[in-house]
Amino acid sequence: MIAIYKRELRSYFNSMIGYIFIALVVAIIGIYFMANNLVGGYPRFSHTLGSIVFIFLIAIPILTMKSMAEELRLKTDQMLLTYPVSVTKVVLGKFLAMVTVFAVPMLLAAFCPLIIAFNGTSYLGTDYATILVFFLLGCLFISVGQLVSALTESQIIAAFGTFGLLLLLYLWPQLVSYLPTTAWGTAAALVIILTGIAFLLYSMTRNKLLSLVVEAVGLIAIVVGYLLAGSSFDRLLPRVLSSFSCTKVLDNFAAYNVFDLGGLFFYLSCTALFLYLTVQVVQRRRWN
Amino acid sequence: MIEVRNLVKRYGDRLAVDNLSFTAEKGRIYGFLGPNGAGKTTTMNIMTGYLGPTSGDVIVDGRSMLEDPEGVKRFIGYLPEHPPLYIDMTVSEYLTFAAELKKIPKSRQKSEIEKAVEYTFLQDVSGRLIRNLSKGYRQRVGLAQAILGFPEIIILDEPTVGLDPKQIMEIRDLIRSLGREHTVIFSSHILSEVQEVCDHVLIIHRGKLLANGTPEELERQMRNTTLELTVRSSSLEQVKNMLLALPGVVSVVEDKNDQPGQVSLKIETAPDIDPRDDIFYACAENRTPILTLRGLDMSLEQIFLSLTADNVQPADSSVFNQFGKQEVEEL
Numbered sequence: 096m097i098a099i100y101k102r103e104l105r106s107y108f109n110s111m112i113g114y115i116f117i118a119l120v121v122a123i124i125g126i127y128f129m130a131n132n133l134v135g136g137y138p139r140f141s142h143t144l145g146s147i148v149f150i151f152l153i154a155i156p157i158l159t160m161k162s163m164a165e166e167l168r169l170k171t172d173q174m175l176l177t178y179p180v181s182v183t184k185v186v187l188g189k190f191l192a193m194v195t196v197f198a199v200p201m202l203l204a205a206f207c208p209l210i211i212a213f214n215g216t217s218y219l220g221t222d223y224a225t226i227l228v229f230f231l232l233g234c235l236f237i238s239v240g241q242l243v244s245a246l247t248e249s250q251i252i253a254a255f256g257t258f259g260l261l262l263l264l265y266l267w268p269q270l271v272s273y274l275p276t277t278a279w280g281t282a283a284a285l286v287i288i289l290t291g292i293a294f295l296l297y298s299m300t301r302n303k304l305l306s307l308v309v310e311a312v313g314l315i316a317i318v319v320g321y322l323l324a325g326s327s328f329d330r331l332l333p334r335v336l337s338s339f340s341c342t343k344v345l346d347n348f349a350a351y352n353v354f355d356l357g358g359l360f361f362y363l364s365c366t367a368l369f370l371y372l373t374v375q376v377v378q379r380r381r382w383n
Numbered sequence: 384m385i386e387v388r389n390l391v392k393r394y395g396d397r398l399a400v401d402n403l404s405f406t407a408e409k410g411r412i413y414g415f416l417g418p419n420g421a422g423k424t425t426t427m428n429i430m431t432g433y434l435g436p437t438s439g440d441v442i443v444d445g446r447s448m449l450e451d452p453e454g455v456k457r458f459i460g461y462l463p464e465h466p467p468l469y470i471d472m473t474v475s476e477y478l479t480f481a482a483e484l485k486k487i488p489k490s491r492q493k494s495e496i497e498k499a500v501e502y503t504f505l506q507d508v509s510g511r512l513i514r515n516l517s518k519g520y521r522q523r524v525g526l527a528q529a530i531l532g533f534p535e536i537i538i539l540d541e542p543t544v545g546l547d548p549k550q551i552m553e554i555r556d557l558i559r560s561l562g563r564e565h566t567v568i569f570s571s572h573i574l575s576e577v578q579e580v581c582d583h584v585l586i587i588h589r590g591k592l593l594a595n596g597t598p599e600e601l602e603r604q605m606r607n608t609t610l611e612l613t614v615r616s617s618s619l620e621q622v623k624n625m626l627l628a629l630p631g632v633v634s635v636v637e638d639k640n641d642q643p644g645q646v647s648l649k650i651e652t653a654p655d656i657d658p659r660d661d662i663f664y665a666c667a668e669n670r671t672p673i674l675t676l677r678g679l680d681m682s683l684e685q686i687f688l689s690l691t692a693d694n695v696q697p698a699d700s701s702v703f704n705q706f707g708k709q710e711v712e713e714l
Contacts, residue, residue: 097483098483098484102472102480106469106471169469171469173428173463173467174481176433177461178481381435
C-alpha cells in the first residue's frame with residue numbers, strides 16, 4: 096500500500112495536476128480570506144470556509160479523474176491486480192495519496208486563523224474545528240470522485256461524472272425541499288423509488304421473479320402503510336432525505352458554531368462506504 | 384508448480400475458456416499455442432489472478448488462487464499482452480515500484496533490480512522515462528518487471544510480438560535460461576518459436592485444450608494413420624485382399640482414379656505399426672507395381688493447423704491436405 100501511495104503521490108507532482116489543484120484551492124481560499132477577513136474585518140475564518148464549498152465542485156474532479164481511470168486506459172491495473180497486493184490496499188493507497196495532495200492547501204489554510212489572531216480577536220476553536228470538517232468533507236468528495244473514476248477508463252467522463260455527482264450533493268438541501276410533502280405525494284414518490292430499485296435489481300441479477308416479488312411486496316407495504324398510518328407519510332421524504340445532506344454538517348460548524356460529532360462520523364462513514372464501493376467496482380470487473 | 388483445474392470463463396453467452404485443466408512443472412518451458420481468440424490471454428489472465436474464473440481454480444504450491452490470492456500471486460511473474468507500464472516514470476523508478484509492490488526486502492531490492500535489468504539488457508535506458516522508449520524497449524521493461532525477484536512461475540503473453548529479429552532471439556535465449564530453474568509458460572502464435580523454445584506444447588482452440596505434450600509426443604501421436612497407395616493393376620478386389628492380409632492394415636477404401644489400369648486406395652493403418660515395408664514387398668511379390676505411396680509426417684505446424692481447423696476432421700481437412708502431404712515414396 097505504501098508503494099502505491101508513494102507512486103501516486105509522485106505522479107501528482109510529476110504532472111501538472113497536483114500543482115493545478117493546489118493552486119486553485121489556495122487561490123480561492125486566499126481570495127475569500129482576503130475579502131471576508133482581512134479587508135472585511137470579520138474575525139471568523141470558519142464562515143469563509145463555509146462559503147467556499149463550491150470550490151470542491153471544480154477542484155475535486157481535477158484531482159480524482161485519473162486516479163482509477165488512467166490505470167484502466169494504460170492497462171496498468173493488470174500489474175496491480177496480478178501483484179501480491181489486495182484491491183483494498185490499491186484503492187486505499189490511491190485515496191490517501193489524493194488526501195495528501197488535498198492536505199497541502201489545508202495546511203496553508205491553517206495559517207489563516209493565526210493571521211487573524213495576530214491582528215485582533217479570533218475564534219481559534221471554531222476555526223480549526225471547521226478546517227477539520229472542511230478537510231473531511233473534501234475527503235468524502237475525493238472518495239466519490241474515486242468511485243466515478245473507477246467506473247470508466249476516460250478521464251474526461253470521470254471528471255464530468257464527478258462534477259455532476261458533487262453538484263447533486265451540493266444542491267441536495269435545496270432539491271429535497273422540492274419533493275412532495277403531502278402523504279399521497281410521498282406514497283407516489285415511494286412507488287417510483289421502489290420501481291427504480293426493482294429495475295436496478297433486475298439489471299444486476301437478471302432475475303425477473305425476484306425483482307417482481309420485491310416490487311409487489313414493496314407496493315403492498317406502501318399501500319398498507321398509507322392506509323393505516325397516512326399521517327406519518329407527511330413530509331417523510333424531505334425529512335429522511337435531508338438527513339443525507341453533506342453540506343449540512345459543515346454549516347453546523349461554520350455558520351452555527353456547533354461541534355457536530357455525529358456529522359463527523361457521517362462524513363467518515365460515507366467516505367468508507369464510497370471506498371468500499373470502489374473496491375467492489377474493481378472486483379466486479381474481474382468477475383464479469 | 385502450477386495446476387489449472389477445470390477452468391471455465393463465460394462472458395455472457397460466450398464461452399471463452401471451456402473446462403481447461405493442465406499442470407506445469409518446475410524447470411520446464413510451456414508453449415501456449417492457439418489461433419486468435421482461442422482463449423490464451425483469458426486463461427493467462429485467470430492464472431495470474433487478473434480475472435476471476437466462472438468456475439475452476441488455479442493451484443500453486445498447494446495454495447488456491449480463490450482462497451489465498453496474495454499468497455499465490457507471490458509465486459507468479461506476469462507479462463500481459465500490453466506491458467503494464469507507468470509511462471510517467473523512469474525505468475529504474477518503475478522497477479523500484481514493482482520491487483516494493485512485490486514485497487522484495489529492501490536489502491535485496493537493488494541487486495534484484497540490477498539482475499532483472501541485466502537479463503533484459505536495459506542498462507542503457509534505466510534512467511529514461513518510459514514514455515520516451517520504443518516499443519521493443521517497453522516490451523523489455525515489461526519483461527523485467529515480470530522476472531523481477533525471479534518468481535517460481537513466469538507467465539508471458541506473446542512476449543516477442545513487435546520486436547525486431549535480434550530482440551526476438553534475445554528474448555528466446557532469456558526464456559531458455561529462465562526455463563532451467565523456473566516454470567515458464569508463454570503464449571505465441573509463431574509455431575517455429577514454440578517448437579524451438581518449448582519443452583511442452585499446449586494447443587488450445589475455442590477455450591478447449593486440444594493437445595498437451597512435448598513436440599515429439601505430439602508428432603508421434605498425430606503420425607499419420609492413413610496411407611495413399613496407387614498401383615498398376617486391373618483388379619481392385621485382388622489388391623484389396625492382398626493389403627488386408629497384411630499386419631497393421633485396418634481398412635482399405637477405394638479412391639477415385641480415372642487412369643485405366645490403375646487402382647488408388649486409401650489405407651487405414653493401426654497407429655503403432657508402420658506397414659509400408661510389408662506393402663512394398665507384398666506388391667512386389669504379386670507383381671503389382673507401386674506408382675505412389677504417400678504417408679503423412681506431421682510437423683507441429685500441421686498438427687496445429689489440423690487441430691484448429693473448424694468443422695473438419697483432421698485427416699480430411701483441406702488445410703491439412705494442402706500442407707500436410709509429404710511424398711514418402713514414389714515410383
